[in-house]
Amino acid sequence: MTQRARNYRYSAYTRAGSLTEGRLQASTLDEAIETLWGRGLTPFETLEDSAPGTARWWRRDFLSPHKASPRDVAAFTREFATLVQSGIAIDDALRIVAEQSGTGRMRPVVAGVLDLVLDGAHLSDAMAHHPEAFQDDYVSMTRAGEVSGDLAKVFGELADLLERRQELAGKVTSALVYPCVLIVLAVVSVGVVVAVLVPGLAPIFAQSGRPMPPMIAFIVRCEQSWPTIAMSGVAIAICMLAIGGALSRSESLRLAADRILLGLPLAGTLSAEQNLARFARTLGSLLRAGVPMLAAQTSAGSVVRNRHIASGLAAALEIVRDGRSLSQALSGRPGVAPVALRMIAVGEETGKLSQMLLRIAVILEQQSQRRIERLMTLLTPALTIAIAGLVGALIFTVMNAILSVNELAVR
Incomplete structure (x- = not known):
């Protein structure tokens, strides 16, 4: 055995x-x-x-996912870049990062990369064995750094690229915090009114023979039929999960859903800007690191999340392979703004395509961030007014019911 x-x-x-x-x-x-x-x-x-799986139970990280997150990879890249730029050998740098890593999710990945490097593998090939942590663009930039002999500079650019992605994701998350807090507080407030005040008022109206206010009667009927409502909610959740599973398994359905998303007024614009910014920043970083155009475009296309845009970029890759320019290949592709095409054409004419692509990424990221900030600026007062109206209507109904109860008591 x-x-x-x-x-x-x-x-x-x-x-x-x-x-x-x-x-x-x-x-x-x-x-x-x-x-x-x-x-x-x-x-x-x-x-x-x-x-990792046989560690003492009090040393295990139960709350964290086992897969390394993009934030973990970004932190590893910055630590590794700092060590390599200091002149430390690759195997020693990997060993130091593996031993001093702040998260346990990256330790087995780095240890696996170190073992392969010690066995004689190139760093890029060792990282390619861990696609759950290192994506195609990451491996391509690492391989370009090995070929050019300037691995320290490449990892510095990689660290900047990943940290910029994390910064943008953090800004979006921060913008959504306040609306989410408002919604949670509204749900709690409505729950207190419905669960505490209404059940105490309903029996009084029933005993006096007077009709209950419409809102109170509606809430009481909902409480009485809560099993049906709960089962309906579970059925809807199951249907949503089934639809999500079908979308994740079917490439054609995901392509259709992404195409519909691009057609929406605000969400489509945000999706196009964010995906094109990721493509431009990744492609610019790869070209600046010395990766050939075809390999760089293939790797950059893999980071695009919208399938409809990704299919257009894949078709553009075939045109570039036939000898056409990048600006001509991207012309008419979904999600590619005309201003981006003009800037790419200027970059090709001046021989500064990588710098122009990075500039396009900055512009699109700033536009996307401003749109999100405007949306949150409008959404916050709208949610505040809607929640205040809902809670106010409930409280007004309850107060009228309480006054009606006082009238019954006086009589």
Whole structure:
């Protein structure tokens, strides 16, 4: 029976006589030592290390997802770029980041990359073995840095690219916080009125024989038929999940949904600006790192989330492969603004395409951010007025009911 692979932590001497440390996987201790000899290392100490899944329960990260998040990858890239720019060797930099990483989700990924690098693989090939953390554009830029011999500069640009993405996502999230808080408070307020005040008033009207106010009667009927309402809500949720599953599995349905999204007045404009900004920033960063146009355009197209826009970019790639310019290939493609085409054409004519693409990304990101800020500026007072009207109407109805109860008591 095949033995399960275990994790081992080792200390060993290199051929140059320096002491190095790391981790590897092997079925037995003897196999781990043989692996070290095979790497040209002289084992000094080899100990079994706890696998991520066998750690003590109080050391496990229960609340965090097991997959590395984009924020984790961005933090790793900045730490690794700083170390490489300081002149530290790649394997030593990977080892330091793996040991000092602030999140446990990146440690096994970095450890796996380190093992492959120690086995003789290129850094880009080692990262390609972990597509859950390193996307195609990341691997392409890393490979370009290895070819040009300027890996430190490339990782600095990668860190800037990923941090810019996180910054934009953080701004959108921050803009949505206040409206979400308003909605939650409104739900809580309505829940208190419906669950506490209304049940105490309804029996009084029933006992006196007087009709209940329409709002109170509606709430009482909803409370009496809550099983039906709950079952209807569950059925709707199941239908929504089924539709979402069908969209995620069917490429044609996702393409149709994204096409419809682009046709919406405000959401379509935001989607087009954000997707084109991601494409332009990624393509500009790849070209500046020395990646060839076709490979750079392929990798940049993979970061576009809207399938309809991505299909147009894929068709443009074939035109570029036939020898046409990028501006001509992107002409008439969905989601590509005319001003972006003109700037790309100017960049091609002046030989500064990468700089122009990055400028396009900045412009589109700023436009998208301003639209979101305007939307939130209008949405916040609109939600405030709507919530105040809803809660005010409920309280007004309850107060009228209370006054009616007082009249009944006086009589």
